[in-house]
Amino acid sequence: MYKKIEREDINYFINVVGNVNVSSDPEKLDIYSHDEVSGDKYKYLPELVVFSKNKEQISQIMKYCSENKIPITPRSAGTGLSGGAVPVMGGIVLSTEKMNKIVEFDEETLTITVEPGVIPDDIQKVVSEKGLLYAGDPCSSDASFIGGNVAENAGGNKVIKYGATGNSVMALEAVLPDGSIEWFGGKLVKDVTGYDLVSLIVGSEGTLCIVTKIILKLIPLSKYIVDLLVPFKTIEKAIEFVPKMIIESRIIPTSIEFMDNSSLVLTEKFLNSTLPYSQAGAHLIIELEGNDKETLADEYEKIGKYCIQNGALEVFVADNKTTRNRIWKARKSIAEAISSLYKDFCMEDVVVPINKIPELMSEVKIISQKNDLDCINFGHAGDGNIHVTFLNHSRSRKEWENIIDITLRELYEKTFSLGGTLSGEHGIGLKRRPYLPIVMSKEKIKIMKGIKKVFDPEGILNPGKIF
Amino acid sequence: MYKKIEREDINYFINVVGNVNVSSDPEKLDIYSHDEVSGDKYKYLPELVVFSKNKEQISQIMKYCSENKIPITPRSAGTGLSGGAVPVMGGIVLSTEKMNKIVEFDEETLTITVEPGVIPDDIQKVVSEKGLLYAGDPCSSDASFIGGNVAENAGGNKVIKYGATGNSVMALEAVLPDGSIEWFGGKLVKDVTGYDLVSLIVGSEGTLCIVTKIILKLIPLSKYIVDLLVPFKTIEKAIEFVPKMIIESRIIPTSIEFMDNSSLVLTEKFLNSTLPYSQAGAHLIIELEGNDKETLADEYEKIGKYCIQNGALEVFVADNKTTRNRIWKARKSIAEAISSLYKDFCMEDVVVPINKIPELMSEVKIISQKNDLDCINFGHAGDGNIHVTFLNHSRSRKEWENIIDITLRELYEKTFSLGGTLSGEHGIGLKRRPYLPIVMSKEKIKIMKGIKKVFDPEGILNPGKIF
Numbered sequence: 001m002y003k004k005i006e007r008e009d010i011n012y013f014i015n016v017v018g019n020v021n022v023s024s025d026p027e028k029l030d031i032y033s034h035d036e037v038s039g040d041k042y043k044y045l046p047e048l049v050v051f052s053k054n055k056e057q058i059s060q061i062m063k064y065c066s067e068n069k070i071p072i073t074p075r076s077a078g079t080g081l082s083g084g085a086v087p088v089m090g091g092i093v094l095s096t097e098k099m100n101k102i103v104e105f106d107e108e109t110l111t112i113t114v115e116p117g118v119i120p121d122d123i124q125k126v127v128s129e130k131g132l133l134y135a136g137d138p139c140s141s142d143a144s145f146i147g148g149n150v151a152e153n154a155g156g157n158k159v160i161k162y163g164a165t166g167n168s169v170m171a172l173e174a175v176l177p178d179g180s181i182e183w184f185g186g187k188l189v190k191d192v193t194g195y196d197l198v199s200l201i202v203g204s205e206g207t208l209c210i211v212t213k214i215i216l217k218l219i220p221l222s223k224y225i226v227d228l229l230v231p232f233k234t235i236e237k238a239i240e241f242v243p244k245m246i247i248e249s250r251i252i253p254t255s256i257e258f259m260d261n262s263s264l265v266l267t268e269k270f271l272n273s274t275l276p277y278s279q280a281g282a283h284l285i286i287e288l289e290g291n292d293k294e295t296l297a298d299e300y301e302k303i304g305k306y307c308i309q310n311g312a313l314e315v316f317v318a319d320n321k322t323t324r325n326r327i328w329k330a331r332k333s334i335a336e337a338i339s340s341l342y343k344d345f346c347m348e349d350v351v352v353p354i355n356k357i358p359e360l361m362s363e364v365k366i367i368s369q370k371n372d373l374d375c376i377n378f379g380h381a382g383d384g385n386i387h388v389t390f391l392n393h394s395r396s397r398k399e400w401e402n403i404i405d406i407t408l409r410e411l412y413e414k415t416f417s418l419g420g421t422l423s424g425e426h427g428i429g430l431k432r433r434p435y436l437p438i439v440m441s442k443e444k445i446k447i448m449k450g451i452k453k454v455f456d457p458e459g460i461l462n463p464g465k466i467f
Numbered sequence: 468m469y470k471k472i473e474r475e476d477i478n479y480f481i482n483v484v485g486n487v488n489v490s491s492d493p494e495k496l497d498i499y500s501h502d503e504v505s506g507d508k509y510k511y512l513p514e515l516v517v518f519s520k521n522k523e524q525i526s527q528i529m530k531y532c533s534e535n536k537i538p539i540t541p542r543s544a545g546t547g548l549s550g551g552a553v554p555v556m557g558g559i560v561l562s563t564e565k566m567n568k569i570v571e572f573d574e575e576t577l578t579i580t581v582e583p584g585v586i587p588d589d590i591q592k593v594v595s596e597k598g599l600l601y602a603g604d605p606c607s608s609d610a611s612f613i614g615g616n617v618a619e620n621a622g623g624n625k626v627i628k629y630g631a632t633g634n635s636v637m638a639l640e641a642v643l644p645d646g647s648i649e650w651f652g653g654k655l656v657k658d659v660t661g662y663d664l665v666s667l668i669v670g671s672e673g674t675l676c677i678v679t680k681i682i683l684k685l686i687p688l689s690k691y692i693v694d695l696l697v698p699f700k701t702i703e704k705a706i707e708f709v710p711k712m713i714i715e716s717r718i719i720p721t722s723i724e725f726m727d728n729s730s731l732v733l734t735e736k737f738l739n740s741t742l743p744y745s746q747a748g749a750h751l752i753i754e755l756e757g758n759d760k761e762t763l764a765d766e767y768e769k770i771g772k773y774c775i776q777n778g779a780l781e782v783f784v785a786d787n788k789t790t791r792n793r794i795w796k797a798r799k800s801i802a803e804a805i806s807s808l809y810k811d812f813c814m815e816d817v818v819v820p821i822n823k824i825p826e827l828m829s830e831v832k833i834i835s836q837k838n839d840l841d842c843i844n845f846g847h848a849g850d851g852n853i854h855v856t857f858l859n860h861s862r863s864r865k866e867w868e869n870i871i872d873i874t875l876r877e878l879y880e881k882t883f884s885l886g887g888t889l890s891g892e893h894g895i896g897l898k899r900r901p902y903l904p905i906v907m908s909k910e911k912i913k914i915m916k917g918i919k920k921v922f923d924p925e926g927i928l929n930p931g932k933i934f
Contacts, residue, residue: 107714108710108714108820108821108822109820109821109822110713110714110821131717132717152659153657153659153663155657155659159656159657160656163634163657164657164659166663167630167634176910180910182908182910182911184911186820186886186887186888187820187886188818188819188820188851188886188887188888188891189626189627189818189821189849189850189851189852189891190620190622190626190630190631190818190850190852190891190892191818191888191890191891192619192620192622192631192670192890192891192892192893192894192895193888193889193890193895193903193906193907194895194903194907194911194912194915194933194934195667195670195671195915195918196620196633196666196667196669196670197911197914197915199663199666199667200662200663200666200667202663203659203662203663204662219719220717220718220719221717243575246577247574247575247577250598250599250687250688251687252686252687290762291762292759292761292762292765294759294761294762295757295758295759295761295762298759351655351656351657351658352655353575353576353653353654353655354575354576354577354656355575355576382656383656383657384655384656385656385657419653419654419655420653420655421653421655421658421660422660423658423659423660424655424656424657424658424659425657425659426659427659428659428660428661436660436661439660440660440661441649443643443647443649444649444651444661444664445661447664447921447922448661448662448664450918450921451662451917451918451921453921454914454917454918454920454921455914466661467661
């Protein structure tokens with residue numbers, strides 16, 4: 001069992017980080033009791049919120065908590081969607097929001113070193129001025145922290161071309177539960193010196209260590225970027241087109257995003273602006289980039305033609321920043337639109353092989369009709385990751401939670417039978433923990449628990465998550 | 468301690484794989500007592516060689532060996548350069564060379580599923596016919612097995628653009644030491660459902676499990692490929708140019724390979740053919756690719772001009788298969804040339820941040836002069852991975868081993884001080900095991916040993932490697 005925090009503990013933390021960085025104020029505790037996942041079910045009050053300024057402070061806190069068996073739940077921006085930053089077992093929420101410095105922009109190695117509290121868009125701003133790109137691009141890039149992106153191995157809109165967050169992570173500085181501070185990896189393009197602990201820590205949802213510095217790989221920024229906004233009459237037509245396009249055109253775009261009509265209507269309502277063909281069954285956003293204007297034009301004309309041949313109603317070409325931003329604003333605001341317009345919703349993160357997306361979508365339709373649930377769908381069609389989202393209009397909280405549990409089990413079983421899994425980019429956290437055994441064998445869960453114990457023998461770090 | 472293999476054990480293995488797949492013939496044992504690493508120091512006779520045909524056989528063997536504490540050293544093609552496949556503790560060498568089927572080429576998900584005994588070039592042949600590319604390209608692509616490539620996270624010639632082997636691995640089927648058979652990952656572009664065990668297994672040098680199937684990601688094959696062969700007067704000029712080119716041109720080529728004069732002379736002697744400017748201090752091979760001929764031409768002209776401005780003696784453009792193959796044949800044959808022309812040599816695999824290559828090279832010069840050692844240098848300059856290779860002309864075996872030990876410590880300490888590490892693509896294995904603490908903290912080694920114990924509590928799988 002865990003130790004409840006007492007006066008002496010609070011004094012210790014104050015001693016380490018200073019009075020102003022320790023709070024037990026009920027309002028503060030409430031703010032840090034949840035992330036963006038919907039539902040009181042995923043709300044737990046911490047006993048204390050502690051703000052760290054540097055790795056040395058985290059080291060002292062971790063050592064103390066290990067010795068006293070006090071749970072620590074690390075927290076970035078709290079924009080997570082899995083309850084990963086929720087202090088299920090109480091104890092302290094350790095916020096890294098004050099560790100928000102860009103430590104070093106090293107053009108000579110094409111890397112940037114940042115603290116966990118830096119916002120991805122701020123990284124982009126700095127490096128793009130030098131013609132470079134940080135390839136991570138979560139929809140929350142203007143609000144989430146890079147530390148959280150690393151913890152969840154956030155995906156986003158450029159995964160098909162550049163991979164998820166982890167693909168850009170070259171090295172991590174982290175504090176282990178025993179208080180020791182270690183660097184994992186380096187400014188190295190490749191490294192097979194022992195096990196790949198960097199990739200193990202990326203996506204471990206703050207259960208193995210607390211990351212205090214991140215070295216990110218940078219790549220050359222393409223000179224020209226074009227977005228195609230492609231409405232289709234039906235969601236089926238749009239979805240069937242995605243794998244077909246990738247496979248037959250043999251072009252890997254930077255993005256292939258997807259919004260069904262309900263998603264578009266919601267985000268238009270939320271933003272109070274419209275996109276062409278609002279009534280279309282679904283829209284695709286296809287982003288292409290290159291350093292040669294003509295080649296890029298050839299590419300998007302080829303794909304545009306291909307869209308029309310496959311039932312697109314129209315192909316809108318956005319080659320200037322303003323239009324491109326308008327399109328992406330719509331796509332990136334869907335999650336926010338949902339959470340602002342619905343008290344209860346359940347946003348999923350299932351991922352399947354790209355050729356199984358159409359089948360997944362028709363299964364989703366069957367499941368939501370069967371359970372009489374409103375369902376909207378959007379997401380990263382190019383990598384098979386669809387944010388199936390169920391909305392609660394009129395059910396009582398209790399009815400809602402019951403039907404969602406049944407629905408999720410059906411959705412996950414179907415997803416698994418299609419060769420897919422629970423989470424492509426949001427993580428298991430607290431929300432999907434009960435469902436992990438649907439897609440994962442006892443043996444594998446045992447291995448993960450074993451690894452967790454190697455890093456965190458006392459089990460103080462983000463307890464109650466993943467498994 | 469481990470159990471010596473007795474008659475009853477042999478009978479068990481015969482029972483599982485059949486008489487023809489179990490051998491204790493001294494000649495066979497000798498063949499399987501070493502890989503391509505130089506020196507009797509890395510030669511250990513197995514008690515038995517067992518050839519498996521499928522995962523079920525491996526499962527029975529692993530279970531039996533765990534229960535009886537018999538060491539298993541998994542082996543692919545034996546082309547490794549770290550002693551990773553050498554049975555240090557005796558026991559059985561388990562060869563997967565008979566598991567060499569391409570299981571499925573799935574164009575719809577852009578994946579190919581192969582057994583561990585498949586040769587990378589054979590994968591390439593199959594997928595290139597459909598306009599696809601498997602991005603892994605080790606210099607041993609015509610001889611090594613994909614299973615070994617995965618075990619060492621092999622790098623090769625396309626790492627700067629496409630990453631090492633692991634970047635193309637989507638999923639693995641593996642047998643754990645307790646005999647259980649598990650799939651890790653799937654045909655999924657992204658997945659954050661629990662810890663990233665796929666990346667943990669990749670590069671684990673056969674110490675965690677035995678991989679029985681591999682699902683590889685495929686990408687569109689570029690229509691046009693051009694190689695530039697660029698001689699420089701001195702090695703310094705060539706090496707200084709590499710990071711400068713990447714950083715200033717903002718073009719990431721597919722390859723930037725490097726051969727100093729001694730390497731070139733050796734490989735020319737071995738192949739009995741010459742490349743232009745044989746007398747040059749060093750040659751770079753810069754490979755570029757694209758789908759548009761003109762764009763590609765613009766790119767290589769830009770880089771060519773850039774080479775000349777930075778002291779290149781000449782820029783030879785190879786845009787047809789014959790010339791390109793001639794160039795790559797020279798580059799890819801260096802290792803083989805060395806091992807065929809020298810009885811004793813020490814081929815290293817250090818990797819540093821790209822901007823530190825020039826400093827590394829001058830340090831290498833100092834170290835080899837100080838220890839009176841002939842040294843040749845070649846490798847993957849684009850990703851900071853240089854195969855510093857020391858040659859023994861006249862020293863006795865004992866003298867040679869002593870001086871090499873001193874030299875390696877100096878080389879590794881320097882490499883580490885430059886932010887680099889021991890191995891970029893060949894692994895630690897047996898050869899670099901004593902030197903791991905130079906670059907890795909006790910804490911991190913403890914974590915790795917802990918992870919090893921989670922997978923292999925009895926310590927039967929490839930014992931005596933890495934740490």
